[in-house]
Amino acid sequence: MKSGSKIKVKTAKREYEGILMPRSELADEAHIVLKLSSGYNIGILKKDIVKTETLSEKAGKPKPNTVKFDKSKPAISLVSTGGTITSKVDYKTGGVFPYTKPEELLADIPELGKYVQVKAIKQPFSLLSEDMSSLEWAKIAKEVCSELNSGAEGVIVTHGTDTLHYTAAALSFMLQDLSKPVAVIGAQRSTDRGSFDGALNLVCGAHYCLSDIAEVSIVMHGSTEDKHCIANRGTKTRKMHSSRRDAFRPINELPLAQIFSDGNTVILNPEHKKRSNSKVKLDDKFEEKVALVYSYPGSDPKILDTYVKNGYKGIILAGTGFGHVSTQPIEKKFSWLPAIKNAVKSGVFIGATTQTFYGTTDPYVYSAGRLMLDSGVVFLKDMLPETAYIKLGWVLGHTKKLEEVEKLMLKNMAGEISERIDPKAFLY
Amino acid sequence: MDYKKLGLKIGLEIHQQLDTEKLFCNCPSNLSEGEPDSIIRRKLHAVAGEMGDIDPAALQAYTKDRTYVYKFYRNSACLLELDEEPPRRLNPEALETVLKIALMLDSKVMDELHVMRKTVIDGSNTSGFQRTSLIAVDGSLQFNGLKIKIPTICLEEDAARIVQAKEKEVTYNLDRLGIPLIEIATSPDIQSPEQARDVAKAIGSIIRATGKAKRGIGTIRQDLNISIKGGARVELKGVQDLNSIPKVLENEIKRQQSEKEVKEETRKVLPDCTSKYMRPLPGASRMYPETDLPPIVITANKLSELKKNLPKLPWEQIKDLEKKYSLSTELASTLYNSAYFEYFEKLVKDVRVEPKIIASTFTSTLKSLPESEIELSYEHYRDLFKALDSGKFSKEAIAQVLESWLNQPDKKLDELVKGLGLKGVSKGDLEKLIEKIVVDNKKLIEERGERAIQPLMGLVMKEVRGKADGKLVMEILRNKVK
Numbered sequence: 001m002k003s004g005s006k007i008k009v010k011t012a013k014r015e016y017e018g019i020l021m022p023r024s025e026l027a028d029e030a031h032i033v034l035k036l037s038s039g040y041n042i043g044i045l046k047k048d049i050v051k052t053e054t055l056s057e058k059a060g061k062p063k064p065n066t067v068k069f070d071k072s073k074p075a076i077s078l079v080s081t082g083g084t085i086t087s088k089v090d091y092k093t094g095g096v097f098p099y100t101k102p103e104e105l106l107a108d109i110p111e112l113g114k115y116v117q118v119k120a121i122k123q124p125f126s127l128l129s130e131d132m133s134s135l136e137w138a139k140i141a142k143e144v145c146s147e148l149n150s151g152a153e154g155v156i157v158t159h160g161t162d163t164l165h166y167t168a169a170a171l172s173f174m175l176q177d178l179s180k181p182v183a184v185i186g187a188q189r190s191t192d193r194g195s196f197d198g199a200l201n202l203v204c205g206a207h208y209c210l211s212d213i214a215e216v217s218i219v220m221h222g223s224t225e226d227k228h229c230i231a232n233r234g235t236k237t238r239k240m241h242s243s244r245r246d247a248f249r250p251i252n253e254l255p256l257a258q259i260f261s262d263g264n265t266v267i268l269n270p271e272h273k274k275r276s277n278s279k280v281k282l283d284d285k286f287e288e289k290v291a292l293v294y295s296y297p298g299s300d301p302k303i304l305d306t307y308v309k310n311g312y313k314g315i316i317l318a319g320t321g322f323g324h325v326s327t328q329p330i331e332k333k334f335s336w337l338p339a340i341k342n343a344v345k346s347g348v349f350i351g352a353t354t355q356t357f358y359g360t361t362d363p364y365v366y367s368a369g370r371l372m373l374d375s376g377v378v379f380l381k382d383m384l385p386e387t388a389y390i391k392l393g394w395v396l397g398h399t400k401k402l403e404e405v406e407k408l409m410l411k412n413m414a415g416e417i418s419e420r421i422d423p424k425a426f427l428y
Numbered sequence: 429m430d431y432k433k434l435g436l437k438i439g440l441e442i443h444q445q446l447d448t449e450k451l452f453c454n455c456p457s458n459l460s461e462g463e464p465d466s467i468i469r470r471k472l473h474a475v476a477g478e479m480g481d482i483d484p485a486a487l488q489a490y491t492k493d494r495t496y497v498y499k500f501y502r503n504s505a506c507l508l509e510l511d512e513e514p515p516r517r518l519n520p521e522a523l524e525t526v527l528k529i530a531l532m533l534d535s536k537v538m539d540e541l542h543v544m545r546k547t548v549i550d551g552s553n554t555s556g557f558q559r560t561s562l563i564a565v566d567g568s569l570q571f572n573g574l575k576i577k578i579p580t581i582c583l584e585e586d587a588a589r590i591v592q593a594k595e596k597e598v599t600y601n602l603d604r605l606g607i608p609l610i611e612i613a614t615s616p617d618i619q620s621p622e623q624a625r626d627v628a629k630a631i632g633s634i635i636r637a638t639g640k641a642k643r644g645i646g647t648i649r650q651d652l653n654i655s656i657k658g659g660a661r662v663e664l665k666g667v668q669d670l671n672s673i674p675k676v677l678e679n680e681i682k683r684q685q686s687e688k689e690v691k692e693e694t695r696k697v698l699p700d701c702t703s704k705y706m707r708p709l710p711g712a713s714r715m716y717p718e719t720d721l722p723p724i725v726i727t728a729n730k731l732s733e734l735k736k737n738l739p740k741l742p743w744e745q746i747k748d749l750e751k752k753y754s755l756s757t758e759l760a761s762t763l764y765n766s767a768y769f770e771y772f773e774k775l776v777k778d779v780r781v782e783p784k785i786i787a788s789t790f791t792s793t794l795k796s797l798p799e800s801e802i803e804l805s806y807e808h809y810r811d812l813f814k815a816l817d818s819g820k821f822s823k824e825a826i827a828q829v830l831e832s833w834l835n836q837p838d839k840k841l842d843e844l845v846k847g848l849g850l851k852g853v854s855k856g857d858l859e860k861l862i863e864k865i866v867v868d869n870k871k872l873i874e875e876r877g878e879r880a881i882q883p884l885m886g887l888v889m890k891e892v893r894g895k896a897d898g899k900l901v902m903e904i905l906r907n908k909v910k
Contacts, residue, residue: 014565048539193545194474194555
């Protein structure tokens with residue numbers, strides 16, 4: 001029996017009629033699921049079933065949509081990578097499928113058509129964002145670059161929220177000479193529900209794409225209300241809550257702008273690249289063998305040796321406080337200094353960031369920092385651990401010479417380093 | 429009205445809140461008032477139904493393009509009610525309660541329960557849907573010789589409470605959102621408005637028999653489905669008071685008879701028992717799986733465990749009361765449904781007073797007193813009956829004592845009784861008194877014999893009312909007259 005077909009099921013006590021539903025991964029093998037005419041799904045124990053009869057094959061297909069965009073509106077493009085935001089739920093099966101045609105998106109978010117025409121939807125792949133790697137970032141950058149250079153005023157990248165900030169950081173480095181807005185957008189609630197936060201995110205993202213801000217930004221809810229979104233610089237943002245719609249917060253700086261659904265945009269941080277006519281260059285070189293390592297009390301520094309032995313070229317440490325690791329413990333085995341010295345001697349770049357996320361690293365305030373500095377660690381100012389990891393992979397894609405790598409890591413290329421930190425930025 | 433001729437068909441749908449934590453989180457099921465901890469403004473988005481259509485009821489709400497304003501109190505809501513967190517689990521206490529009720533109603537519990545999302549975009553659910561699950565089917569209620577079919581029993585979350593509705597803005601209180609509701613639906617087997625009320629009462633009492641029904645205004649809502657020949661099915665939503673069910677139905681019958689064309693629709697019941705149009709009847713295309721929760725298997729073992737510990741049906745519990753405490757059916761029934769039933773059950777263990785007396789104190793004596801805002805505590809009643817038992821006053825004085833105590837609840841009982849001049853008459857004194865009256869009325873006794881006892885009783889009681897037990901007086905008098 002195929003799921004989607006209307007069937008009749010007979011048990012010893014009763015008869016049921018409904019549409020056969022597919023079985024979810026969370027469920028056991030002992031039951032089948034039927035959707036009753038009331039709409040309710042029920043599970044029936046297979047071993048109680050005496051007889052089944054197929055009444056009709058696949059009852060009904062979803063109606064195709066015929067809405068089109070207005071060609072007089074400014075054009076943006078959409079690069080879809082998967083994730084909740086551009087998935088439609090098949091109400092019959094509960095299965096989730098990506099949008100493929102711009103018209104499908106407009107049908108579900110008609111407000112978009114008031115402001116823009118979506119001239120193309122590209123879909124280089126469809127993945128849960130936790131399954132992505134540098135291979136995917138390069139593919140996304142390629143599509144974005146191509147669209148920006150072929151008439152799109154700006155590009156929206158739709159993405160799963162889990163690692164959205166990693167991709168936003170990667171794009172910030174892979175899109176050189178960026179002259180137009182790129183909005184990376186996700187949704188924390190599913191498209192099937194009335195409270196779908198992606199609708200506002202996409203509308204505000206469309207406005208962002210028409211703005212003067214030539215940066216890769218993450219555009220998501222600014223608060224738990226549906227009042228506005230904030231555009232946060234891609235290199236300075238983190239997912240700070242597992243489920244809230246306003247999970248994405250800027251770290252160490254204010255958002256670039258607040259954006260309202262009617263297009264009203266309030267610039268909060270004027271330090272950004274401005275729109276221009278220059279061609280965007282794709283630079284997707286990336287050294288895959290980079291790692292991000294947390295240090296914590298009792299952690300074993302031999303993890304660095306493992307990476308070095310396996311040919312890793314760069315390691316970002318997410319240290320405590322000012323970027324510290326253990327340097328003067330009572331039990332010598334907990335000191336990271338030997339492993340760090342060994343790595344640096346082997347030509348592996350070691351950079352320090354802080355696992356507090358907020359605030360800046362500093363090698364001079366405490367002895368731990370000075371000892372680390374002497375061992376060859378490069379302190380990376382206030383760069384986020386995730387951003388530093390991405391940047392390091394990108395830099396190492398260009399050069400392996402430690403002095404060059406250090407120079408490039410400390411050069412502020414896409415706003416990843418804050419020259420000054422606004423006190424209002426903390427827990428914004 | 430000849431209901432049969434009208435082809436009257438009535439179905440009932442009861443929603444009763446359960447007195448447990450909320451259905452999908454660990455918040456208490458409390459209502460909150462006063463200044464909210466925060467106010468959140470949201471918009472809702474129209475969603476296509478299962479077949480790719482937009483659900484007509486959903487579209488109607490959406491086209492109004494409103495802002496929904498939510499009042500959030502941290503003692504009654506959390507991230508889940510703000511639609512900022514996935515549901516945690518289906519509350520096992522609530523589920524067990526519904527399973528018990530399903531068994532008491534002789535229904536078939538589903539082998540595997542699936543929680544569904546039911547699209548709702550009037551803003552009363554922050555997520556844009558209500559979580560609901562079909563628990564059992566094919567139940568029935570034997571009622572006055574009639575079998576009322578109960579096709580479905582569901583467990584679902586209650587919606588947010590509406591505070592204010594303006595044209596472009598609706599305000600809700602999130603306190604009620606997520607409180608568990610049991611939904612019991614009957615087939616349109618009900619044949620008259622009075623019967624509808626009685627069936628509603630019966631179903632309500634079955635739910636209360638589990639001890640997990642929330643009490644108070646707004647904790648139970650009744651929806652009615654009604655159709656007459658030549659008409660259409662109309663849903664009347666939100667009858668809160670059982671006793672107004674007959675009037676609501678009669679008004680609706682009159683309305684349907686006076687309309688040229690009766691449309692299928694959902695109507696809202698108003699305080700004056702009329703109704704007004706609310707929205708089109710919802711279609712079936714609004715439900716799809718709640719994929720954040722795994723399905724729940726209900727094993728045969730689980731059901732047989734529950735069957736062993738089912739609370740007795742209300743009428744069975746009442747019969748038990750009658751037998752155990754020698755109460756009349758009427759007294760047992762009134763007592764069972766009274767708010768003082770718990771006190772009664774404790775008192776019969778704590779004091780040595782005839783249960784009948786305790787029962788009628790609650791069911792009739794209290795009611796006969798002038799209304800008071802004061803509620804006496806269990807200890808008050810226990811002391812009262814203890815004093816009665818030790819002869820401090822007689823049962824005829826109970827009303828007097830209670831009325832006085834309600835005005836001065838902090839006064840000690842001994843003082844109160846003294847103040848009322850109710851100190852009891854000793855048996856010796858009583859005998860002397862009765863002796864005297866018998867002697868004084870010798871002539872009457874010779875004339876009328878046994879029939880003189882009544883008037884003599886009156887004379888004695890005039891002297892000792894409240895201070896001696898009437899039964900005892902009768903006993904002594906009888907003996908003396910003999």
